[in-house]
Amino acid sequence: MDLYFFVEGPLVWIAFLTFIIGTILRIAFFISRSRRMDLPMYRFLKWKYVFATLLRWLLPINKDMAKNPVFMPLLYIFHICLIAVPVFLSGHLAIWDESRFEWSWPALPDAWANWMTLILLAISIFFFLRRLISADIRLISTFSDYLLIIVTALPFMTGYFLTHGTLESIGFKGDTMYLIHLLSGELMLILIPLTRLSHSVLFFFSRAATGIEFGRRGYSM
Numbered sequence: 001m002d003l004y005f006f007v008e009g010p011l012v013w014i015a016f017l018t019f020i021i022g023t024i025l026r027i028a029f030f031i032s033r034s035r036r037m038d039l040p041m042y043r044f045l046k047w048k049y050v051f052a053t054l055l056r057w058l059l060p061i062n063k064d065m066a067k068n069p070v071f072m073p074l075l076y077i078f079h080i081c082l083i084a085v086p087v088f089l090s091g092h093l094a095i096w097d098e099s100r101f102e103w104s105w106p107a108l109p110d111a112w113a114n115w116m117t118l119i120l121l122a123i124s125i126f127f128f129l130r131r132l133i134s135a136d137i138r139l140i141s142t143f144s145d146y147l148l149i150i151v152t153a154l155p156f157m158t159g160y161f162l163t164h165g166t167l168e169s170i171g172f173k174g175d176t177m178y179l180i181h182l183l184s185g186e187l188m189l190i191l192i193p194l195t196r197l198s199h200s201v202l203f204f205f206s207r208a209a210t211g212i213e214f215g216r217r218g219y220s221m
Contacts, residue, residue: 007182015186022193023201030205053211054204071130074123081120085156086185089113091163114164117156124153148197154184 065072086092090107097104108116128149131141158181191197199206 004179007179007186011186012182015189018194019189019192023198026193026198026202027205030202034209049211050208053207057203057207074126078120078123078127081116081123082152084108085113085116085120089159114160117160120156121153121160124149144195148191148195151184151188151191152197155181155188158184 060073060076085108088106088108090110090113093104093107096102128146131137131145131149158177162177162181188197192200
């Protein structure tokens with residue numbers, strides 16, 4: 001089987017199915033375990049606590065923002081770029097529109113997508129160096145922490161090179177960069193449910209559980 005055909009076809013389905021099924025299983029495991037270990041939380045479940053804590057953490061109005069005035073804003077910007085660029089990039093939308101699903105929705109202006117990609121890459125470098133330089137953070141960091149930063153940034157870096165021809169002068173462009181871009185994106189999708197990247201989905205459930213417990217005890221969220 002041709003490598004490009006495999007990467008563009010079967011491997012795409014493998015990546016998406018791994019992401020979807022793996023994420024569903026992680027959510028189911030989280031709920032099952034929490035019901036076994038903290039059943040009183042469900043007895044005192046109040047949706048106002050859930051919505052209150054999610055609102056405070058989805059918007060920069062929580063206490064951590066004041067405690068970490070540099071890191072937390074960068075973290076919010078990073079996640080906005082991480083979601084918005086792949087979902088709303090015009091090049092990606094063209095692929096969805098031409099697929100069997102024929103999905104389409106409004107796209108980001110290309111200039112915005114370019115700047116958001118560069119911002120995400122810059123913040124990724126900051127996160128990587130922060131783990132290396134800060135003694136406290138380096139102490140609790142593992143090899144996978146550094147690797148996941150690289151894995152997350154790689155699809156954006158290769159996508160930027162692919163669209164701008166940055167490496168064309170050294171013959172590292174065209175099909176080769178396209179292949180690396182696809183592989184890096186598929187790798188990230190596969191790793192989301194299998195690694196700490198799963199926090200992108202489990203955040204909502206763990207934060208909701210914390211909000212219920214804090215609200216029940218009368219603590220600030």
